[in-house]
Amino acid sequence: MKLANLDGRATILTPHGSIDVESASGGRFPSHPDAAVACVAEIRDWLATTQPPADPKTTLAALTADPARLGPPVTHPSQIFAVGLNYLDHSAETGLTVPESPLVFTKFPSSLAGPGADIPLPAPTCDWEIELVVVIGEGGRDIPESKALDHIAGFCVGQDISERAAQMKGATPQFSLAKSHRAFTPIGPWLTTPDELDDPYDLALTCTLDSDTVQTGHTRDMIFDIPALISHLSSVCELRPADLILTGTPAGVGYSRTPPRYLTPGSVLRSTISGLGTLTNTCV
Structure with a gap:
């Protein structure tokens, strides 16, 4: 569905x-x-x-x-969890050590936007990160990995837009604020329930910027898979219906390139996950 x-x-x-x-x-x-x-x-x-x-x-x-009538499938989640460095190739391109446990930060709900929303750029150093988004249907604490699928309402496509200068400024990075500007979390185009997918944990991701393919990957290559993330998060926080988990991005982000490449006004960002659909967001 x-x-x-x-x-x-x-x-x-x-x-x-x-x-x-x-x-x-x-x-x-x-x-x-x-x-x-x-x-x-x-x-x-x-x-x-x-x-x-x-x-x-x-x-x-x-x-x-024409997705103009579509809003984000979830509008006011109580919690948005995001996972950093969850693909080996992305960890490698950043030069950072592969984490021993999930690297978790938050994005704030006011950053949510629909699948066709414009993305205002607050600085010239804004970057893209295509991600699979897990939408929680049944909440709980201490959810075992074997029961994780029972707690998933569905999946959608997401972008974790990041303002890199602010994110990396100072001795302590500001992940959450730098990733929570207006429309920095477009999701959609709709929620797809797990029964529609042959293997909900084995999906292909593709991100294009204008005519260039900038990211390709596969969710089977996550370091910490979806059941592990749900189990880990619920061991600390009570998961609630409509909570979102952005599960990480594969290699190909802009700031790791030589020279770095960032989003510019007029650029069109398309984010596609097999079986789930496409986001089409214009930068303004």
């Missing part, structure tokens, strides 16, 4: 059209995207048994071509 934030309402997207969750269910399920994430399993079961008609005026293909 593909669950989207369409015009601010929880909406199921199909090849034949869209289904407004609250209207089609007669009010059984909520209209707010975040609240719908918390009951995504029930919505999926209801969809399979009732097969409500879809509105053909809003098709999946049309929204893929």
Whole structure:
């Protein structure tokens, strides 16, 4: 199932059209995207048994071509976790030591943006990082790796935009603030439930900047895989429905290049993960 934030309402997207969750269910399920994430399993079961008609005026293909009506699949998560240096090739390009346990920081919810949102550039040193985003459906503490998939509502594509000068300034890096400017966390284009994917832990990532492919990778190459991240985070924090986990980026970021390359006004950043869709964000 593909669950989207369409015009601010929880909406199921199909090849034949869209289904407004609250209207089609007669009010059984909520209209707010975040609240719908918390009951995504029930919505999926209801969809399979009732097969409500879809509105053909809003098709999946049309929204893929023009995502302007799509907002972030989650709008106000209580927690956004991000994981640094979670791919060997990215650790190598930064020259930093591979971490012995997940390197975790936060991004603030006010940085969230939709799949077609513009990205304002506050400085000339803004960088890209394509990431697989895990959306928590069922929360909890001390979740074992063997039960991690039971706690996932779905997956989406994300970008961890980073203002590198601020991030690296001073003796103590400012990861969270430097990565939380307006629209620095575009996600989407919708939430895809795990049952739609042959292997939700084995997905291809591609990021292009204008006509250049700048990142390619595969989620199977994570140092700490998704079950390990969920188990690790829940050993400290209580995970809650609609929380987000940005799981790290592969090699190819701009500041590790010689010379460094950064985002510029007018550039178009496209971020694609197999089975999940594409973000198309213009820098302004």
